[in-house]
Amino acid sequence: DVKVTQSSRYLVKRTGEKVFLECVQDMDHENMFWYRQDPGLGLRLIYFSYDVKMKEKGDIPEGYSVSREKKERFSLILESASTNQTSMYLCASRGPDRRIQYFGAGTRLSVL
């Protein structure tokens, strides 16, 4: 079974803090993704990575950066958290079967 693990289920941060969201997958997948999910807006792609040290902007990259130093780990960074970044963040990975993205359980981030 593919396992995608996000380091925190719930996180509360203050405006201006630097925030790291970590995601690890155990299936040697090349492709990894970060989404945020908001009511009425659905899942929106922030960044994705198709290999180590490779990254591409998704639809809403502003205010975020990512790091992929190892194949199994894809980190999302909020350089200076703002209240409009309060959201559910979902990490996903994809292997050779391009139909399926495996999601982590999500991190619910509140920025106060």
Add this chain to the structure above:
Amino acid sequence: RKEVEQDPGPFNVPEGATVAFNCTYSNSASQSFFWYRQDCRKEPKLLMSVYSSGNEDGRFTAQLNRASQYISLLIRDSKLSDSATYLCVVNMGEGNKLTFGTGTQLKVEL
């Protein structure tokens, strides 16, 4: 216009009912189509792919209409456990990216 559009619902149906959801997509060059299911406070999971000729998986039937740019999901003999949000997902041909609809909420009641 949203790239992938769904009626948010909720659809409230009695157990045993047949229910259908539609989803429209804007990009005629879209290549592949899926339905994902998301339970409350859980992550999305692939329910089924949608093939041009239509396909069935038990009580679930998916159809694609390329001319009208919509896909559908039909659930027969609804169960309480079918209660979830159903996400329409489209690969619009932009490499690795999937575009998700906002989801249609289904509530199956006794």
